[in-house]
Amino acid sequence: MTAEAGAGLACMPVDAGSIEIDEEGEDAVTPAAPLDIAQFVRAQKGSNRPIDGVYRGYAYLQGAERNDVCLVAVDDYAVLYVDAVELAARTGTQGWNDVAVALGEALGGAIAVDDAAVKTELSWIVAYLQALDDAAANGSSSIGSGTRLFVTTEESFDLGDAGLRFSFNQEYASGSFYTSVIGIDGSDVMAGASGVRAELRFADFCNTASWAEGTFAAEADAAGAFGRFLDDLDWSPLWVTLKTTGTAIVIVFILGLLAAWWSLRIPSRAQDIADSIFTIPMVLPPTVCGFVLLLLLGKNTPVGQWFIDIGFPLIFSWPATVLAAVVVSFPLMYRSARGAFESIDRTMLDAARTLGWSEGRIFFRLMLPLAWSSIAAGTVLAFARALGEFGATLFLAGNYVGVTRTVPIAIYFEWMNGNTDVALFWTGVIIVFSFMVILFINLWSRRTTRYRRRTQDA
Numbered sequence: 001m002t003a004e005a006g007a008g009l010a011c012m013p014v015d016a017g018s019i020e021i022d023e024e025g026e027d028a029v030t031p032a033a034p035l036d037i038a039q040f041v042r043a044q045k046g047s048n049r050p051i052d053g054v055y056r057g058y059a060y061l062q063g064a065e066r067n068d069v070c071l072v073a074v075d076d077y078a079v080l081y082v083d084a085v086e087l088a089a090r091t092g093t094q095g096w097n098d099v100a101v102a103l104g105e106a107l108g109g110a111i112a113v114d115d116a117a118v119k120t121e122l123s124w125i126v127a128y129l130q131a132l133d134d135a136a137a138n139g140s141s142s143i144g145s146g147t148r149l150f151v152t153t154e155e156s157f158d159l160g161d162a163g164l165r166f167s168f169n170q171e172y173a174s175g176s177f178y179t180s181v182i183g184i185d186g187s188d189v190m191a192g193a194s195g196v197r198a199e200l201r202f203a204d205f206c207n208t209a210s211w212a213e214g215t216f217a218a219e220a221d222a223a224g225a226f227g228r229f230l231d232d233l234d235w236s237p238l239w240v241t242l243k244t245t246g247t248a249i250v251i252v253f254i255l256g257l258l259a260a261w262w263s264l265r266i267p268s269r270a271q272d273i274a275d276s277i278f279t280i281p282m283v284l285p286p287t288v289c290g291f292v293l294l295l296l297l298g299k300n301t302p303v304g305q306w307f308i309d310i311g312f313p314l315i316f317s318w319p320a321t322v323l324a325a326v327v328v329s330f331p332l333m334y335r336s337a338r339g340a341f342e343s344i345d346r347t348m349l350d351a352a353r354t355l356g357w358s359e360g361r362i363f364f365r366l367m368l369p370l371a372w373s374s375i376a377a378g379t380v381l382a383f384a385r386a387l388g389e390f391g392a393t394l395f396l397a398g399n400y401v402g403v404t405r406t407v408p409i410a411i412y413f414e415w416m417n418g419n420t421d422v423a424l425f426w427t428g429v430i431i432v433f434s435f436m437v438i439l440f441i442n443l444w445s446r447r448t449t450r451y452r453r454r455t456q457d458a
Contacts, residue, residue, distance in 0.1 A: 016127040024421045025135050033124040034117070035091055037069075039232070040206040042136040042418040046180075048190050049316060049398060051172040057165075057182025058189055059172065060203040061401055064234060066169040068208045070179050071129055073141070073201040074164075077148035081168040081179075082125065084153040090208050093117040122151070125208070133204050136418035141201050158184055163196040176401050179203055229421065236402040237410035237426065240321070241387065244406060248325035248386045253379055255326075256333030260341055261363060275338075282331035289327055290395025297323075297396075320397035321404050325386035332385055336378020340371030377441050384437040388430060 018030040029036035046060040062070070068090075070081040087093065126149070134142045150159065157166045167180045181189055183196040191197065263274045281289050297304045297314055307314040314320055344367060352362050368375070390408035397404035399413055407426045415423040 016131060019128060019131045021131060021135055025132065025418060026421075028128045028132050033128075034093075034121055035087075035124060036209050037125075037128040037132065037206050038209045039067075040132045040136070040204065042133060043203040043205065044140065044416045044418070045413070046200065046203065047399065048188065051178070051400075054172070055182075055186075055188075056167075056170070056172050056178065057180040058200055059178040059180040060205075062169070062177040062179060062205050064175055064177070066177055067205040069125055069129070069204075069206050070168045071133075071143075071204040072166060072179060072181060073143065073147070073203070074162075074181070075199045075201075077150065078143060079150045079152065079157065079159065079166050080126070080129075081152050081155070081157070081166070082122065083169075087121065087208060091117075091121060093121060129204055129206070132206070133202075138418065143204075160184075162198065164189060164198060173400075173402070179205070229425075233422065233425070234401065237405050237407045238429065240318070240402065240404065241406040241408075244318070244321045244325055245383060245386045247322050248329060249379065249383045251322070251326050252330050252333045252382050252386070256330060256337050256378070256382070257368075257375070259330075259334050260337035261367070263338060264341055278334045279331045281327050282335075286328055286389065286391030287395060290324060290392035293324065293327065293392065293396050315396065316398040316400070316404065318397070318403055321393050321406060324392040324396045325389050328389050328392050329382040329385040333378045333382040336374050336381065337371065340374035340378075341367055343374075344370050373444065376444060380437055380441055380444075384434060387433055387437075 018032045019028050020030060021028045026040050027036065027038045028040065041063070043060040043062075046058050048058045050056070051059060060072070066083075068083045068086045072079050130143050150157070152166070155168045155170070157168075158164070159166065163184050165182050165184045167178075167182075170178050170180060172178045172180075181198065181200060183189055185196075187196055189196055189198045189200070259274075259278055263271055263278070266274065294315065295301070297307070299305060299308060299313075299315065304315060312319075314323070348366065348370075349362060352366055357365070388408055389406070390412070393404070393406060394409055394412075399405050399409050405413075407430055411423045411426045411430070414420075414426070
């Protein structure tokens with residue numbers, strides 16, 4: 001059921017000043033409370049797009065697991081979900097077993113719960129959320145002391161006066177849990193014409209822990225804390241990035257070589273036009289590339305509708321991440337291959353033709369071997385560009401965990417949600433990959449230079 005605190009969030013006075021928050025802003029503890037809080041996450045933004053083809057409303061991603069506590073801030077009030085069963089098991093307070101019945105009709109700033117232990121624990125949860133959310137807000141809106149609070153222990157809660165339905169801990173996609181807000185009639189709460197428009201500000205998620213477990217104790221050892229961080233980390237952005245980049249570089253390698261070879265075989269004026277078309281994604285901002293692709297391949301275009309008709313919707317899917325990576329990295333491969341082909345002595349190619357070699361044999365047996373060092377460097381650069389792609393991918397593929405969320409996108413949204421440690425980790429991963437790419441190019445160039453010097457000396 002539900003309860004409302006009409007005169008502020010605090011259910012009863014607690015010593016909120018004694019709350020201690022860890023450096024990551026994820027855990028909070030105080031000896032004065034019967035419980036502490038772990039794994040706090042603030043979601044500044046959600047998504048209003050369908051999930052797995054079904055519209056669920058405006059949805060905030062929680063992660064790969066359910067949460068004991070979820071809060072959604074809307075306009076001048078907030079809706080708080082508490083898992084009463086988990087709280088009863090966590091703290092041993094038997095009153096939580098009946099809280100769904102006990103919370104029914106509280107108004108005027110006091111939660112109408114007879115069990116004093118339940119009221120105390122609920123008050124501490126609210127105080128913890130206020131402290132953690134204020135630390136993670138980064139200057140944006142946070143939970144104010146005058147905010148009205150609706151408390152529910154049900155995973156689906158209808159706020160009749162506002163015409164809104166709040167759903168918590170919903171596994172809308174396999175392995176991914178969400179909290180969503182939608183009109184009771186299924187309407188979009190972000191559309192003004194629906195009549196149930198709401199100003200959704202942010203969402204908070206966390207888990208409770210008994211004081212005896214000592215949330216901070218596991219962090220005393222740096223190695224143990226880092227191990228716990230790695231265990232809790234969602235690794236899907238790395239796998240999506242590697243899968244996307246690996247697929248894209250194969251396509252780019254083939255298309256780049258073919259485009260470079262073809263562009264040298266057409267009239268010079270046509271070469272200038274083709275070269276401009278093939279190179280322009282390199283000078284355009286990635287967001288412009290993504291926007292243009294969205295205009296060309298969106299569901300309202302003939303091409304986009306054709307993909308939908310054949311059961312292969314392209315936009316906001318994993319193939320869209322590959323397409324975005326291919327478009328932005330293709331010019332690097334094309335320019336490297338074309339420059340390498342142009343540097344080949346034309347008399348060698350003509351001599352091969354006089355010997356009766358076919359164009360295909362000339363390409364594979366002569367041009368590729370002679371240009372291979374530059375082609376390899378271009379391939380690595382294209383791989384690095386695809387690895388770091390952000391703007392076009394976000395426009396064309398969106399941000400879906402485990403599907404289209406690559407490492408660069410994860411960095412942005414983790415930082416937006418206050419998970420600075422996760423953003424820093426993925427930033428480090430990208431820096432390491434970039435360093436390895438540059439080192440490879442340098443070593444390869446040095447090896448090629450030495451080989452050419454030995455050849456000339458001979």
